[in-house]
Amino acid sequence: MKWVFVGAFLVLVALSCVAWSIQPEAAAPGRIPLLWVSDDNPARREQIDLFVQLNPRFDLRLDPNNQGMEKVIVQSIAAVGPDLFDCYDGYQLSAYVKSGIAWDVTDQLKAAGIDYEKDVWAAGFPNFVLDGRVYGFPTNVSANAIWYNKDIFDAAGIPYPKGPWSWDDFLTVAQKLTVRDGRRVRQFGLLCDWWNWRQFVMQWGGRIYSEDGTRCVIDTPEAIAGIQFLHDLMFVYRVMPTPAEEAAMSTAGGWGSGTITYFAGGKSAMAIGGRWWLCTLRNVQQERRKEGRQLRLGAVEGPHHPPYRVFRGYARATLVNKHSPHREAAVEFLKYEAGQGYNDLINRQADALAPMKRYCYTPEYLRNPEFPEEDYNAVWRDVMDYAGPDQISPFINGQAASRIMEKQLDLVKNDQKPVPDAMRTAAREVNEEIQKTLQRDPSLRARYAELTQGRKQ
Amino acid sequence: MKTRDTNLGAAVGFLAPNILGFVIFTAGPLVFSLAVSFSNWNLQRTIPFQWNLLDNYIELMHDKQFWLFFVNTVYLMLGMPIAIAGSLFLAVLLNQRLRGMVVYRTLFYLPSFTSGVALMILWKALYNPDFGPINALLDWCLQAFRINDILQALGCEALSPPQWLLSTRNLLGLDVESVGFAAGQRGVGAREALIIMGVWIAIGGNNMLLYLAALTNVPQELVEAAQIDGAGRWKVFRHVTWPQLAPTTFFIVVMSFIGSLQGGFDQARVMTNGGPAGTTTTLAYYIYTKGFEEFQIGYASAIAWILFALIFVITLINWKFGQKELSY
Numbered sequence: 117m118k119w120v121f122v123g124a125f126l127v128l129v130a131l132s133c134v135a136w137s138i139q140p141e142a143a144a145p146g147r148i149p150l151l152w153v154s155d156d157n158p159a160r161r162e163q164i165d166l167f168v169q170l171n172p173r174f175d176l177r178l179d180p181n182n183q184g185m186e187k188v189i190v191q192s193i194a195a196v197g198p199d200l201f202d203c204y205d206g207y208q209l210s211a212y213v214k215s216g217i218a219w220d221v222t223d224q225l226k227a228a229g230i231d232y233e234k235d236v237w238a239a240g241f242p243n244f245v246l247d248g249r250v251y252g253f254p255t256n257v258s259a260n261a262i263w264y265n266k267d268i269f270d271a272a273g274i275p276y277p278k279g280p281w282s283w284d285d286f287l288t289v290a291q292k293l294t295v296r297d298g299r300r301v302r303q304f305g306l307l308c309d310w311w312n313w314r315q316f317v318m319q320w321g322g323r324i325y326s327e328d329g330t331r332c333v334i335d336t337p338e339a340i341a342g343i344q345f346l347h348d349l350m351f352v353y354r355v356m357p358t359p360a361e362e363a364a365m366s367t368a369g370g371w372g373s374g375t376i377t378y379f380a381g382g383k384s385a386m387a388i389g390g391r392w393w394l395c396t397l398r399n400v401q402q403e404r405r406k407e408g409r410q411l412r413l414g415a416v417e418g419p420h421h422p423p424y425r426v427f428r429g430y431a432r433a434t435l436v437n438k439h440s441p442h443r444e445a446a447v448e449f450l451k452y453e454a455g456q457g458y459n460d461l462i463n464r465q466a467d468a469l470a471p472m473k474r475y476c477y478t479p480e481y482l483r484n485p486e487f488p489e490e491d492y493n494a495v496w497r498d499v500m501d502y503a504g505p506d507q508i509s510p511f512i513n514g515q516a517a518s519r520i521m522e523k524q525l526d527l528v529k530n531d532q533k534p535v536p537d538a539m540r541t542a543a544r545e546v547n548e549e550i551q552k553t554l555q556r557d558p559s560l561r562a563r564y565a566e567l568t569q570g571r572k573q
Numbered sequence: 574m575k576t577r578d579t580n581l582g583a584a585v586g587f588l589a590p591n592i593l594g595f596v597i598f599t600a601g602p603l604v605f606s607l608a609v610s611f612s613n614w615n616l617q618r619t620i621p622f623q624w625n626l627l628d629n630y631i632e633l634m635h636d637k638q639f640w641l642f643f644v645n646t647v648y649l650m651l652g653m654p655i656a657i658a659g660s661l662f663l664a665v666l667l668n669q670r671l672r673g674m675v676v677y678r679t680l681f682y683l684p685s686f687t688s689g690v691a692l693m694i695l696w697k698a699l700y701n702p703d704f705g706p707i708n709a710l711l712d713w714c715l716q717a718f719r720i721n722d723i724l725q726a727l728g729c730e731a732l733s734p735p736q737w738l739l740s741t742r743n744l745l746g747l748d749v750e751s752v753g754f755a756a757g758q759r760g761v762g763a764r765e766a767l768i769i770m771g772v773w774i775a776i777g778g779n780n781m782l783l784y785l786a787a788l789t790n791v792p793q794e795l796v797e798a799a800q801i802d803g804a805g806r807w808k809v810f811r812h813v814t815w816p817q818l819a820p821t822t823f824f825i826v827v828m829s830f831i832g833s834l835q836g837g838f839d840q841a842r843v844m845t846n847g848g849p850a851g852t853t854t855t856l857a858y859y860i861y862t863k864g865f866e867e868f869q870i871g872y873a874s875a876i877a878w879i880l881f882a883l884i885f886v887i888t889l890i891n892w893k894f895g896q897k898e899l900s901y
Contacts, residue, residue, distance in 0.1 A: 523749075529849075
């Protein structure tokens with residue numbers, strides 16, 4: 117029996133040696149390996165191919181399996197992190213910087229002649245700039261506008277919407293386009309993913325945090341009115357699906373794909389979204405063409421609540437891992453993201469908008485010969501001038517803030533708690549969490565004291 | 574003597590990789606996490622490391638979220654007795670000598686070797702309030718049997734199919750924001766959805782296999798003796814088979830308690846994100862949230878050790894009272 121075990125052990129050793137010898141090379145010979153943690157899709161692979169084509173000394177590979185801030189941070193601290201990774205909001209950037217993962221590339225980008233303040237859309241700043249230091253470069257940017265289905269408008273005999281317009285104007289149109297079939301709604305006037313609740317706060321003149329970020333002020337009358345309107349779109353005006361109706365979309369999976377699919381399927385006349393929806397919508401249009409049908413789309417600036425003409429702006433940025441042995445080489449990727457080749461590619465792919473403003477003011481951006489029917493590209497660019505990024509507070513962990521706010525918003529969304537009560541609870545709990553964070557973090561305590569001192573005096 | 578020494582050397586040699594792995598990957602991190610639970614260790618470097626003795630444990634006792642999630646964890650265990658009883662019932666059925674029994678056994682065991690994530694996505698679709706087949710069936714029943722007409726005639730409120738994963742309601746009427754009860758919360762919601770799914774997965778799983786194995790070990794002479802004495806099927810089961818299954822039942826109960834207290838992470842991650850309004854967040858998911866999303870590793874370790882203490886105490890209680898049942 118002993119020899120059986122010894123034999124098994126030797127076989128395992130031999131197999132391990134074989135596995136070791138045939139493992140794929142970390143990089144092609146003579147090339148610098150770079151690993152980028154990002155989502156896998158055809159657009160991303162094309163972006164990588166172009167980088168490798170323009171920079172043949174690098175071997176850039178995609179790692180879609182280790183996405184998620186917590187994974188990147190834990191792996192990087194354990195020295196097995198990627199060279200490049202994505203950052204989706206200001207909270208994530210703050211966490212990456214505080215964890216010592218994000219590398220400060222201010223000087224490298226300045227030396228390369230990249231002036232982000234002048235060249236990049238401001239809505240993307242929170243994703244890569246913190247306290248005046250630069251930690252990466254945006255991969256793409258976007259701001260919300262309205263997608264509309266031309267066929268639905270034509271069938272109802274309603275003229276296509278034109279911006280700027282108010283929510284009152286919008287409601288008149290949306291109610292006409294909401295079609296009920298007994299108890300069920302057959303066609304909605306509007307689709308809006310709930311993560312856009314922040315836009316409604318901004319549009320009613322409210323804020324999530326005070327200017328200095330020391331307090332959560334989501335319980336102000338303005339913020340409450342914004343959330344109340346979003347609630348009423350579902351439960352009072354009934355032009356937008358309730359969570360129960362929305363659930364049908366969420367089963368389809370991430371990044372609003374459920375909502376996009378639902379919109380593309382003609383279940384709604386309009387939808388709040390970004391230019392990046394086109395990545396999916398173009399595929400749907402192609403499928404339709406094969407079937408002899410079509411999906412005719414239009415885009416218009418989103419409605420606003422006068423005088424607050426502001427729309428939620430957001431971005432995705434690439435950061436460099438401070439602990440990467442190839443961090444200097446990784447900066448080349450950021451320079452590539454600032455170059456014309458990459459920016460034109462982003463605009464052509466419709467993977468939102470190119471991060472560099474000047475490449476969105478070209479004839480190529482306005483008219484893509486492959487998609488001549490897309491006559492609305494100017495809309496997506498022009499709303500960027502009114503884009504407001506999500507507000508964050510440096511005095512609270514983003515996940516903790518989200519957990520508290522999402523809980524109250526869940527109750528609002530399900531019509532289980534009045535909006536004012538929910539927002540008051542959210543503000544109180546976030547402010548309590550801010551105080552707890554201050555107790556834990558002495559560096560924040562000093563900063564908080566400095567900011568609040570003036571107020572007390 | 575020499576043979577014993579040679580055998581000892583070989584035994585140590587063979588055990589060494591396992592022991593080494595256990596020390597490095599299990600015992601070491603275990604001791605480390607206990608130590609860390611007495612510190613403020615945070616992955617954010619702006620927070621200097623400090624030993625804070627019992628601060629995490631004291632904070633935990635005042636953490637409203639911890640108690641809410643503890644209640645959730647216990648509530649989700651309500652399906653455990655049903656799952657165990659179901660496994661036993663199924664095992665008894667599958668212990669018959671019928672043609673094609675292997676196929677039945679395989680079918681019932683199928684959920685156990687199917688990917689948990691795939692099952693959860695499937696159940697998520699089943700629970701869809703508007704388009705899911707479960708509510709379609711319930712809707713059909715309400716209409717076909719005119720249940721709401723009857724209820725209204727009796728002066729009762731009309732019924733509608735539950736919102737399942739979207740609803741914070743629960744059978745006991747537990748409040749969402751504090752530990753207690755709220756009249757408006759009574760109903761069926763996300764927690765019941767997870768319980769039903771958990772029971773479905775568990776019934777045909779390992780418990781069923783354990784019961785099947787135990788049933789084959791019940792001495793036939795005892796069964797035959799009881800039958801000769803005139804005992805019917807139920808009496809044979811009640812007085813012969815069931816007592817013989819006691820050690821297996823004890824093992825299953827202990828393991829189910831441990832598994833249930835540690836559970837809920839996958840469901841929360843895949844199906845609900847811990848919502849709606851935190852109603853499906855269990856202690857296991859809270860540990861993950863605190864440790865890897867909010868980076869408070871010290872605090873998360875303290876929660877983990879409280880959970881361990883809880884499991885330990887419950888297992889001791891099970892052991893103390895369960896042992897009595899074993900003395901047949």
